[in-house]
Amino acid sequence: xxxxxxxxxxxxxxxxxxxxxxxxxxxxxxxxxxxxxxxxxxxxxxxxxxxxxxxxxxxxxxxxxxxxxxxxxxxxxxxxxxxxxxxxxxxxxxxxxxxxxxxxxxxxxxxxxxxxxxxxxxxxxxxxxxxxxxxxxxxxx
Amino acid sequence: xxxxxxxxxxxxxxxxxxxxxxxxxxxxxxxxxxxxxxxxxxxxxxxxxxxxxxxxxxxxxxxxxxxxxxxxxxxxxxxxxxxxxxxxxxxxxxxxxxxxxxxxxxxxxxxxxxxxxxxxxxxxxxxxxxxxxxxxxxxxxxxxxxxxxxxxxxxxxxx
Numbered sequence: 001x002x003x004x005x006x007x008x009x010x011x012x013x014x015x016x017x018x019x020x021x022x023x024x025x026x027x028x029x030x031x032x033x034x035x036x037x038x039x040x041x042x043x044x045x046x047x048x049x050x051x052x053x054x055x056x057x058x059x060x061x062x063x064x065x066x067x068x069x070x071x072x073x074x075x076x077x078x079x080x081x082x083x084x085x086x087x088x089x090x091x092x093x094x095x096x097x098x099x100x101x102x103x104x105x106x107x108x109x110x111x112x113x114x115x116x117x118x119x120x121x122x123x124x125x126x127x128x129x130x131x132x133x134x135x136x137x138x139x140x141x
Numbered sequence: 142x143x144x145x146x147x148x149x150x151x152x153x154x155x156x157x158x159x160x161x162x163x164x165x166x167x168x169x170x171x172x173x174x175x176x177x178x179x180x181x182x183x184x185x186x187x188x189x190x191x192x193x194x195x196x197x198x199x200x201x202x203x204x205x206x207x208x209x210x211x212x213x214x215x216x217x218x219x220x221x222x223x224x225x226x227x228x229x230x231x232x233x234x235x236x237x238x239x240x241x242x243x244x245x246x247x248x249x250x251x252x253x254x255x256x257x258x259x260x261x262x263x264x265x266x267x268x269x270x271x272x273x274x275x276x277x278x279x280x281x282x283x284x285x286x287x288x289x290x291x292x293x294x295x296x297x298x299x300x
Contacts, residue, residue: 003151003161005176010193017190025198025210032204044209060223062209 028062034082050079146298154200158288160246171249188233205242217275234264236271243288
């Protein structure tokens with residue numbers, strides 16, 4: 001039987017403590033996510049080398065309960081070449097621009113188009129083609 | 142002294158199921174015993190609340206119980222994780238066994254008052270129990286399916 005006491009005590013956690021843990025974990029997981037996809041820095045050890053730090057120190061930085069300074073976050077961002085923290089405004093700018101660039105320019109119900117994405121659940125007669133807008137010349141058909 | 146211990150679900154969250162142990166003759170589980178004692182220690186309210194929140198967030202995060210989110214404690218692990226340069230050192234310890242990223246067994250813990258857990262009058266008992274239980278669980282071999290332990294309900298554990 002699950003602990004009722006745990007559920008009850010969780011409700012009493014102050015908003016400050018909740019937010020403190022959440023922010024720390026968000027940063028820790030964000031760095032781990034970047035490491036998974038980074039072309040050269042794929043481990044905490046490699047990140048430590050890039051920063052000139054001991055691996056144990058980076059491990060503590062990423063423990064999720066480290067009082068990370070803006071300076072240490074910035075150092076990691078520079079080493080990784082990626083933003084670890086994005087403000088709401090920055091995120092909106094970045095991703096809205098991405099959606100604007102992605103345009104649906106052709107819907108062909110009968111024959112496959114080049115660069116088409118097929119949807120197996122559909123009848124196979126419909127193809128929607130997405131293409132990145134070429135800002136200089138516009139979409140190439 | 143030997144006792145039967147029942148392994149029971151403590152909390153089932155989005156990604157992780159937490160289990161705990163309860164002595165067959167015990168009214169509360171090991172982890173509920175920890176919660177009951179810690180909620181009566183007002184000077185550690187912040188640390189205690191952060192550990193509680195920690196358990197919930199880890200359990201709900203997509204990546205689940207990643208080892209770096211725990212601190213090493215002999216052959217098992219503990220919460221909260223290691224951290225330096227904090228305004229105040231974290232003295233609270235909750236010992237646990239990380240089975241995999243979807244299953245964690247929470248034991249007991251307390252406020253560590255000495256440099257090592259072994260010499261601390263508050264947590265040494267919990268530390269040694271955690272070592273012993275983890276060793277026994279590893280020897281038995283825990284079988285899992287998704288977020289559920291499938292092969293152990295009642296254990297004969299040494300207390």
